[in-house]
Amino acid sequence: MNEPRAGFAKRLVVRFLLIAAVALGLPVALSGTAGADPSADxxxxxxxxxxTNRYTVNTGNGYYGAYQFDLPTWHSVGGAGRPDQATRAEQDNRALYLYRMRGWQPWECAGMLGLSNDRDARSKVKPSYSESAYISGGGATPAKPAKPIKPTWPGVVYAYGDCAPELRTFQLRMNAFGYGFEGxxxxxxxxxxxxLDLQRANGINxxxxxxPKTWNAAWNGKAPR
Structure with missing residues (x-):
């Protein structure tokens, strides 16, 4: 059957625009589904x-669960109740949804770890549970703890009375040794x-x-307790 002239003309216009966009190096969205997400690693x-990879953590500082959601952010991506009371699969799914809404921007640690956005960052595509299952296995059985990754030394020597996001990272790391910081x-x-405990355990003044030596010891040195 011959195609109506109007439909044929429309197809030609669309093809022309696509070819022009590619030639100019412009991004072309071909579908409404996401195509790449951050790796499980x-x-x-x-x-x-x-x-420190704890899905049930609630230290009382207003941030909850493995991804340290605050409640407004958790609810903004459809989470119910509190993150630390949700399953691993639920937390993984909401974290991926947040990433697709805002990239790595909500997480301070992402910048410290040098994580960079991929093409799905801010795609606004709501992930299914099957799409987010890869993040940590998606089941109810706790995942094998990941090997601690030492964030880059921030280049500042901290002392009593200082406040900084990097100090929160250090405090949360020390929770792995039973200190119970609120972050x-x-x-x-x-x-x-x-x-002081860490310095004495590792022979540091x-x-x-x-x-920097104490910072490194928190991830790669001897346990202080």
């Missing part, structure tokens, strides 16, 4: 930095005790200042 690094990011008595 990238998610594991993020979880280790944010929560305030502020260096006071409890942080100083952890720093116990100055109480969080410098």
């Amino acid at each position: 990238a998610w594991a690094k993020l979880r280790m930095c944010e929560s 305030t990011g502020c260096y006071y008595d409890k942080t100083r005790r952890a720093v 116990d100055s109480g200042r969080l410098g």
Whole structure:
């Protein structure tokens, strides 16, 4: 059957625009589905930095679960209740949805780990549970803990009274040794005790200042307890 002239003309226009866009190097969206997401390894690094890979963590600082959602952000991607009370599969799915809405921007640790957005960042495509299942296996059985990934040394020596996002990362790392930090990011008595314990366990001058050797020991040194 011959195609109506109007339909044929429309197809020619569409083809012309696509060819022109490609020739000019412009992005062309061919479908409404996502095509690439961060690797499971990238998610594991993020979880280790944010929560030491603990899906049920609730330290009372207003951030919950493996991806340290606050409640407004959790609810903005369709989460119900609190993140730390949700299943691993649910937290993984909401984290992927947040990534597709805003890229790595919501997570401070992503910048510290050098994670970069791919073409699905901010695609706005809501993921199915099957799409997010790869992140940590998606089941109810706890995943094997990921090997701790040491974030890049921030280049600042921290001392009593300092507050910084990097101090929060250090505090959350020290929770792996049973310190129970809330992740305030502020260096006071409890942080100083952890720093001194770590320095003494690793033969570092116990100055109480969080410098590069102590930072490295938190991930690669001897346990302070």
